[in-house]
Each structure stands twice: as C-alpha cells, then as structure tokens.
Amino acid sequence: MDFLAPFTEVYTLDNFKFLLEGFGVTLKVAAISIVLSFVIGGLIGTLRYARIPVVSPVLAFIVETIRNLPLLLIIFFTYFALPEIGIEMEITTAAIAALTVFESAMLSEIIRSGLNSIEKGQIEAGRSSGLTYIQTLRYIIMPQALRRMVPPIVSQFISLLKDTSLAVVIALPDLLHNGQIIYAQKGSYVIPVFIILALMYFIVNYALSLIARRLEVKQT
Template sequence: MDFFASFVEVYTLDHFKFLLEGFWVTLKVAAISIVLSFIIGGIIGVLRYAKIPVVSHILAVIVETIRNLPLLLIIFFTYFALPEIGIEMEITTAAIAALTVFESAMLAEIIRSGLNSIEKGQIEAGRSSGLNYVQTLRYIVLPQALRRMVPPIVSQFISLLKDTSLAVVIALPDLLHNGQIIYAQKGSYVIPVFVLIAFMYFIVNYALSLIARRLELKQS
C-alpha cells in the first residue's frame, strides 16, 4: 500500500513542473550539442573524405582518439581539468562542450563512411562531364550520401539525448538531476521518480526512432 501511495505523493503538479524544468535543460543541451556537432562533424568528415595530405591523418588520429574515450571522462576533463590551464566554463557550457566534442567525432565517422559509400564511377562521371572536385562533391556525392546517412545520424542524435544524463556528475540541472532532488526527500520516491523520468526520455527518443525508421524505409 505504501508503494502505491508513493506514486500519489510524487505525482504532484510541483514535482511535474520541477522535472519539466530539468527536462527543458536536457533538451536545450542536447539541441545545441546536436547543431554544433553536426556542423563540426560534417566539416571533419568531408576533410577526411577529401584525403588532404597531413590534415586528413591528423584529423583521423583526433577522431579515433575521441571515439575510443568514455564520454564521462571527456565531461570530467572539460569541467575539472580545463580550469587548471585557465579555461573555465559554467556547468551547462561544459556539458555542451563535452557532448559536442564526443558527438562530432562520432558524426565525422558516419559522414565519412557515407561519402565513401558512393560509387567511384559516379565521381568519375561527374569529373568527366566538366565538374571540378568541389562541384562533384556538392552536386553528386553529398546529395546521395546524405540520404544514406540520415538514419544513422538520427540514431546518433538519440544516443546524444540519452548521453546528456551523464552530465549529472557535474551537477547539470537536467532531468535526472532534478529527479534525484525529488527522491532524496523520501526513499520510497525512487521508483515513482525513475518511472516518470524513463517515460519522458522514452517519449522523445521513441519519436526520434520512428523518424529514423521511416527515413530508413524510404532508402530501401
């Protein structure tokens, strides 16, 4: 009986508002990180695809290094280590910076792979028709590659939204952080709070997964 009473006690308007405030922070951090990482990852992916001497190799080392590091480590480094060399950021900025760095590396690899998936014959046909390298990339390679890249990119965005919860370790006032504050009031609040948090994450991520699935079906 106490178990079900805890649900009634937790699911109040004040608690809902407090969790929604945290969820807004989660969505804001995720949205900004998505935009920045897509831009940076896109540039890096194209540069790696272009195989520019030295630059491509340097970017490959950076991308592979970041991809093989835990995101949690990058968050800790951004918030706790960078101030030691004079680079201080407030919590939200540090979370966005860490997520952007990590997701840029992931997206760069997705974009590079997508560009490499285009048949070389189409590139040769574009060049033989009088287009230069940049024009071939812009009008022939990118439009086709982008259609193939959309599903994995959307899936990566879903992962990014979930990964924002890791920023709770630096006290980012996101959904999980606010949930912790609520269930710290009473031990029996833990399950009701986590159920509600899981539902809120599920709604957004499931919507994104449906978009990814629909886009994938269009490509088949």
C-alpha cells in the same frame, strides 16, 4: 494503499513542473550539441573523405582517439581539467562542449562512411563533365550520401539525447538531476521518480526512433 502512497506524494503539479524544467535543460543541451556536432562532424568527415595530405591523417588520429574515450571522461576533463589551464566554463557550457566534441567524432565517421559508400565512378563522371572536385562533391556525391546517412545520424542523435544524463556528474540541472533531488527527499520516492523519468526519456527517444525507422524504409 501504502504502496500507492509514494506515487500520490511524488506525482504533484510542483514536482512535474520541476521535472519539466530539468527536461527543458536536457533538450536545450541536446539540441545545441546536435547542431554543433553535425556542423563540426560534417566538416571533419568531408575533410577526411577528401584525403588531404597531413590534414586527413591528423583528423583521423584525433577522431579515433576521441571515439575510444568514455564520454564521462571527456565531461570530467572539460569541467574539471580545463580550468587548470585557464579555460573555465559554467556547467551547461561545459556539458555542451563535451557532448559536441564526442558526438562530432562519432558523426564524422558516419559522414565519411556515407561519402565512401558512393561509387567512385561518379566523381570521375562529374569531373569529366567539367565540374570541379568541390562542385562534384556538392552536387553529385553529397546529396546521394546524405540520404544514406540520415538514419544512422538520427540514431546517433538519440544516443546524444540519452548521453546528456551523464552530465549529472557535474550537477547539470537536467531531468535526471532534478529527479535525484525529488527522490532524495524520501527513499520510497525512488521507484515513482524513476518511472516518470523513464517515460519522459522514452517518449522523445521513441519518437526519434520512429523517424529513423521511417527513413530507413524509404532508403530500401
């Protein structure tokens, strides 16, 4: 009975509501970051694929630099360093900005690789049929590439959702942050809180992983 006491104390309606509030922040930050990073990453990946002089090499340098930096460092830089040059953001905005920058770099590489996986002969076929380069890319290359990109993109979105927990270092009031507040009240609350945190993350991420697996099956 003593072992179960912390569970009964932690698993209350008020605590569940508090955790759900934090999970709402987690999902909000993840959703906004996903949309922004997909748009920005798609643009960067496409520009790199097009191999535009000067532009593509510069973007490649930026992407490779960001991809080889720890996300935690980017979060710290966004929230603590940028204000030193006059760019101040509140916690949620800083978390979204940091995640967007990092995930845009990751997604741009996925998109560029997906575009490169399409046979070059299809570009020549499109051009020879009278389509411009942009039209060929839009109507022939991109639709085929997107089907191949979807599974790795979904997997990257799963990673993004998990990475939101790193923003706890700047006190983002997300799921992990609210969980810390609860288990800080008493040492015996740590295990019960961690169990419910793990379950909440698992449910959403597992659902996304099932979607990714189903999409992978469709591609084979």
